[in-house]
Amino acid sequence: MAEVKIDEQLLEEINLFLIKMVKKTYLLMIILSFFLFVNSVSANNIGLIESPDWESNLTPIRYGSLSSTDLDNNGYNDIILTGCLTASGLNCDSGVISKIYTNNGTTLNENQTWQQNLTNAGWSSTSLGDIDNDGDLDLAMVGCTSATSAGGCIGTILSKIYINNGTSFTESSQWQNNLTAVFDASIKLGDIDNDGDLDLALTGDGGSNKIAKIYINNGTSFTESSQWQNNLTAVRSGSLALGDIDNDRDLDLALTGEADGVTSKTKIYLNNGTSLLENSQWQQNLISTQDSSILFAMCNNLSIIYL
Numbered sequence: 001m002a003e004v005k006i007d008e009q010l011l012e013e014i015n016l017f018l019i020k021m022v023k024k025t026y027l028l029m030i031i032l033s034f035f036l037f038v039n040s041v042s043a044n045n046i047g048l049i050e051s052p053d054w055e056s057n058l059t060p061i062r063y064g065s066l067s068s069t070d071l072d073n074n075g076y077n078d079i080i081l082t083g084c085l086t087a088s089g090l091n092c093d094s095g096v097i098s099k100i101y102t103n104n105g106t107t108l109n110e111n112q113t114w115q116q117n118l119t120n121a122g123w124s125s126t127s128l129g130d131i132d133n134d135g136d137l138d139l140a141m142v143g144c145t146s147a148t149s150a151g152g153c154i155g156t157i158l159s160k161i162y163i164n165n166g167t168s169f170t171e172s173s174q175w176q177n178n179l180t181a182v183f184d185a186s187i188k189l190g191d192i193d194n195d196g197d198l199d200l201a202l203t204g205d206g207g208s209n210k211i212a213k214i215y216i217n218n219g220t221s222f223t224e225s226s227q228w229q230n231n232l233t234a235v236r237s238g239s240l241a242l243g244d245i246d247n248d249r250d251l252d253l254a255l256t257g258e259a260d261g262v263t264s265k266t267k268i269y270l271n272n273g274t275s276l277l278e279n280s281q282w283q284q285n286l287i288s289t290q291d292s293s294i295l296f297a298m299c300n301n302l303s304i305i306y307l
Contacts, residue, residue: 007124018035025120025156027046033174033220033280035079053106054107054108055108056107057101057110058079058081059081059099059106059110060084060085060217061082061085061097062083062120062185062272063123063147064083064084064123064124065080065081065082065125065126065141066080066081066083066128067079067126067139068081069128070101071100071137071158072102072114074104074105076103077103078101078103079100079101079103080096080098080126080128080139081098081101082097082098082099082121082141082143083097083121083123084122084147085097086231092123092146095120095146096113096122096124096144096299098115098118098120098124099115099118100115100118100169113167114169115172116223117138117168117169118141118162119141119145119147119158119160119171121141121142121143121145121158122144122145122147123147123184124143124183124185125142125143125154125185125187126139126140126141127140127178127187127189127200129190129198131198131217132175133196133197133219137164138161138162139159139160139162139164139169141160142158142181142183142185142187142202143157143158143183143185144156144157144288145243157181157182157183157205157207158183159180159181159187159202160176161176161222168244174220174221175220175221176222178222178223179202180187180224181206182204182206182211183205184204184205184236184237185202185205186204186238186240186257187200187202187204188202188240188241189200190242191251192214192216192228192250192251192252192253192271192276193228194250195217197219198217199215199216199217199228199301200212200215200222201215201240201242202214202215203232203234203235203255204236205236205237206302209234210234210235210236210257210258212229212232212235212289213229213232214229214276227245227274227275228274228275228276230275231277231278232255232267232276233255233257233265233267235255235256236257236258237258237290238256238258238265238289238294239252239255239292239293239294240254240294241254241294241296242254243296245268245270245282246270246282250271250273252269252270252271252276253268253271254269254294254296255267255269255294256288257290265288266288
């Protein structure tokens with residue numbers, strides 16, 4: 001039987017050809033799947049549709065805050081809702097609430113066990129994060145126990161930390177002891193100093209002054225840091241967002257709000273590892289605003305969305 005010799009270069013070319021064909025086939029399958037998906041979406045007119053089933057148990061509020069996460073670990077996102085009740089027009093005369101609605105897969109139901117220890121608050125803000133590093137999400141909340149429609153607090157101004165014990169939130173004097181009480185405020189949790197635990201950024205109305213503060217997590221409590229907050233503009237009626245704007249692997253800060261009763265601000269502060277520095281290049285095209293909400297989203301790299 002004659003020996004068959006195969007040219008090694010030819011064999012390599014055949015292998016490359018087969019690899020290219022496989023890649024092209026795979027790419028065509030992806031493109032085909034994409035167009036089938038797009039056509040399916042278009043045909044069914046998929047979009048955000050108001051759902052009476054999901055919203056029927058929710059209490060209408062204004063001058064408040066909404067946060068969402070899976071509190072009870074059943075695979076569905078629950079809702080934390082704070083704010084002024086809407087029964088008496090544009091004021092807070094009907095009272096304020098702090099409620100938790102748990103998700104059973106088909107609707108949201110008010111849950112007395114999870115919300116029983118929360119202080120009712122309007123002109124409020126909330127943020128969720130694992131403050132004590134025990135694997136579940138805790139709650140930071142600011143606001144006022146009674147307020148007017150003009151943004152004045154006629155009750156108690158508060159800043160609260162609630163620790164998640166697995167079945168409810170428990171107020172922690174240890175974690176909240178050093179926080180400045182504010183309303184008409186914004187609060188955000190994030191690892192600002194890159195040490196592996198969550199720190200806290202806070203803006204708002206302290207009753208006699210506006211603030212912008214950074215509190216560093218030392219493992220057992222939050223400690224105000226003049227080093228981190230020194231360059232921030234104090235505001236109320238605004239919003240905070242934390243995200244890595246410049247892709248250097250630390251959290252920068254975006255801030256909106258009313259600085260002096262008249263002037264609206266939108267600021268960007270870059271994290272240099274030891275402090276937050278205002279950056280005119282990043283903020284130059286942003287519109288100054290108050291009574292607003294701001295967030296970072298992955299639209300085209302990391303973008304800012306605010307209204």
